[in-house]
Amino acid sequence: MPRTMNPSDMHDKKKEVPNSQYARTIPCNQLSVSAPFHWLSLGLHDLIRMPIISAFYGLCFMAAAISIVLLIQWQGTHLVVMPALVVYMLIGPFLALGLYDASWEREQGKDASLWHSMKAIGRNSTSQWAFVVLLTVAMIFWMRIAALLHVFYPSVQGAPLGDFLPFLVIGTIVGAVIAAIIFSISAFSIPLMMEKNVDMMSAVFTSFNAVKSNIPAMIVWAAIISGGILIGFATYGVGMLVTMPILGYGTWHAYHATIKREEDI
Template structure:
């Protein structure tokens, strides 16, 4: 006999549900010691999964080295920005593999390369959308940078005062762009990968977590920036170890920051 849904009583109110789209997942309050602890846990993950870590490190190393080669062959630094656009499009997917390695270790499993690569497909629609969003933002930044560069003095012997408009606007827009990208991407990919939520929920959660932990996030952003700068300064060789560490640390940062209904290991 078919069952019918119960009819609400007169005057009763139907239960409301939290919207599934663009919601903010609750997050914790961080301390300034947390980023260093994330790095400590990341080093443990590198030791626990050396071969998989080496693979992803080599991919990032080759990508960085390719940018250096492009600069040398073209004889201009202008190819760096287009290369970074491609890097921003591919990077989130590579990082997803690293997140999966830490996730598997957290669950007491032995990570492997095939499983980590399959993790890229866990929420591919949202992750592709996010990667394209980052690429569009990079292209927008290219246009802004070109307009700011128009303020650069044509005379190479110009006084410092003539460089001030270029330096001031370049620094201002660069800082705003960097802060925006960092807030959008700090925890978005881990949220999308583990929870399989929509892109806007992941972005809203990341921005909220960064905003309410601004001081700690500035420290974490400085660590990331220093690591990436060191990797480029070594023509990509440093990326072999730096990127796996930063990837694993980002996952542990996500575990520590974003609240969840099930218990987590954070030692």
């Protein structure tokens, strides 16, 4: 004889949240403002322990950066800077996947290999490509906004500095807001999709919530990432050999320190 379901049964079922639930937000930990420096030190440690893998991905990042610098010099105009950076930001997450995988392997006590790290690109590829499409749309939107802001650019050559202030102030504010949004949705999305095989929207919501919940630490981490990238470009890409592997490994450790694991929820 079938058992009659009572209200408490319904309550228990509501508490069950399957791992495959779409667009869920995984809880995050609270971080200290000094946490990013610890992630940076862990990234440096991984760089030293995995020189071959680090050199391979460092060279890939360096080649991409040198290509952008040469393109800008060849065109002789600042108008190609934004499209070139868009391409770099779309390539970067896929290269970083290999670094995440290497740190993940070491974390589990395994010997990380270059071949295994390269295969990480194909892990949860559907969600990762969906995320690339999202980033592409966001970057195109950013480029269109940047083009519209040129209405504030002085039309007279040799205009005084004061005439540039509206363009600089408004451009900086708008750029900072868009950059903060893109950083928030991408800070932990790629490693989350790789490790937990979650859908793209779950990764985006989880990353955004984690950044929003730890703004001071995330500001420091964003500044460190920006500094590493600037050093790379300032050295015509050579600095990418060191900075990008460290930042890639550091991002993996940042992800594990920030996003709660299933057993902790």
